[in-house]
Amino acid sequence: MFVDEVRVTLKAGDGGHGCLSFLREKYKPNGGPNGGDGGKGGDLYIFCDDNASDLCAYQFQAHWRAENGEPGRGSEQYGKQGKDCVLLMPPGTLVYDEDKEVCLAELTEKGQKILLLQGGKGGKGNIHFKSSVNQAPRRTEPGELGQGGTFNLVLKTIATVGLVGFPNAGKSSLTNALTQAQRKIGAYPFTTLNPSVGIILYQDSYQRLSIADIPGLIEGAHEDRGLGHRFLRHIERCHVLLFVIDMAGEDTRNPLKDYNTLIEELRRYSPEFATKPCMIAANKMDLPEAKEHLKAFKKAVSLPVYPISCLSGEGLPELKKALQPFAVY
Numbered sequence: 623m624f625v626d627e628v629r630v631t632l633k634a635g636d637g638g639h640g641c642l643s644f645l646r647e648k649y650k651p652n653g654g655p656n657g658g659d660g661g662k663g664g665d666l667y668i669f670c671d672d673n674a675s676d677l678c679a680y681q682f683q684a685h686w687r688a689e690n691g692e693p694g695r696g697s698e699q700y701g702k703q704g705k706d707c708v709l710l711m712p713p714g715t716l717v718y719d720e721d722k723e724v725c726l727a728e729l730t731e732k733g734q735k736i737l738l739l740q741g742g743k744g745g746k747g748n749i750h751f752k753s754s755v756n757q758a759p760r761r762t763e764p765g766e767l768g769q770g771g772t773f774n775l776v777l778k779t780i781a782t783v784g785l786v787g788f789p790n791a792g793k794s795s796l797t798n799a800l801t802q803a804q805r806k807i808g809a810y811p812f813t814t815l816n817p818s819v820g821i822i823l824y825q826d827s828y829q830r831l832s833i834a835d836i837p838g839l840i841e842g843a844h845e846d847r848g849l850g851h852r853f854l855r856h857i858e859r860c861h862v863l864l865f866v867i868d869m870a871g872e873d874t875r876n877p878l879k880d881y882n883t884l885i886e887e888l889r890r891y892s893p894e895f896a897t898k899p900c901m902i903a904a905n906k907m908d909l910p911e912a913k914e915h916l917k918a919f920k921k922a923v924s925l926p927v928y929p930i931s932c933l934s935g936e937g938l939p940e941l942k943k944a945l946q947p948f949a950v951y
């Protein structure tokens with residue numbers, strides 16, 4: 623099960639109360655106040671862990687809290703500080719407020735640690751309130767409450783290249799051919815049910831390029847047909863979109879119509895997609911019908927088209943080279 627959106631209730635620890643106490647010892651009449659302070663409540667952090675791939679851990683346990691601070695005690699003993707709570711989340715996690723309007727935090731890099739909720743301060747014990755005019759103070763402070771609330775966690779995969787295509791166009795085959803990933807490939811629609819990221823390695827220059835394979839889109843995805851627009855959020859942050867088009871037109875499909883439908887679905891989801899650089903991978907060029915279709919397709923489309931075949935490997939080095947300017951060290 624892949625979980626990319628979840629609602630959680632989080633709470634930092636409350637501070638411990640200050641203590642009201644007086645020294646009672648043999649031969650020490652009027653020993654004075656000796657109530658210690660309460661300990662501070664634990665903070666709640668989020669931590670970017672690249673071993674996590676989704677938010678599944680928070681689907682089954684939606685309530686998390688840091689430890690409360692201990693109350694102060696007599697004999698000037700201060701309460702122990704509450705333990706912090708550190709929640710591990712995958713890179714690309716965004717923390718939204720309850721109404722999903724404001725983004726409060728974002729995890730982008732491995733090892734990043736963000737203080738999300740602050741624990742309450744401990745209250746002062748009566749030891750702090752003695753003075754020349756009040757030598758037996760009965761005043762103490764309560765501990766402060768820790769911050770807390772309901773939050774929405776949303777995962778938006780981080781990759782440089784995002785693959786967009788109809789089901790069965792060969793997106794997973796392309797990911798497998800270019801990277802070390804081993805995505806499931808099948809001759810039936812919606813083989814891929816969750817997004818994943820593969821890394822293309824450029825051996826000569828030691829560069830790396832991340833590529834996100836997402837489930838296929840179909841016409842009417844904006845009306846929630848197929849798997850809908852749900853997974854498009856995983857390519858929202860990509861710098862380049864690579865359209866994978868089945869050029870052989872299997873299942874009586876028309877490559878040009880497929881391409882126009884994909885553009886329309888992206889536009890309906892977010893106008894931001896129109897500003898991203900795009901390329902087209904014309905797949906399945908090993909099949910005889912593909913050559914015919916490619917000629918007509920190239921005439922109608924202004925974007926760069928790279929004819930490839932994931933099966934025979936034809937055109938893959940050229941496509942890899944065309945993507946190299948987006949790679950990083």
Ligand SMILES: Nc1nc2c(ncn2[C@@H]2O[C@H](COP(=O)(O)OP(=O)(O)OP(=O)(O)O)[C@@H](O)[C@H]2O)c(=O)[nH]1
Pocket residue numbers: 787788789790791792793794795796806807808809810811812813814815836837838839905906907908909930931932933934
């Ligand atoms: N002949 C030929 N078949 C291909 C090529 N690339 C992929 N296929 C076949 O096309 C079918 C679908 O491939 P997938 O990689 O699963 O397609 P997908 O786009 O990931 O599909 P979904 O995950 O369902 O969206 C499989 O049967 C592949 O073997 C190719 O270059 N040539």
Ligand SMILES: [Mg+2]
Pocket residue numbers: 793794795806807813814837
């Ligand atoms: Mg697939």
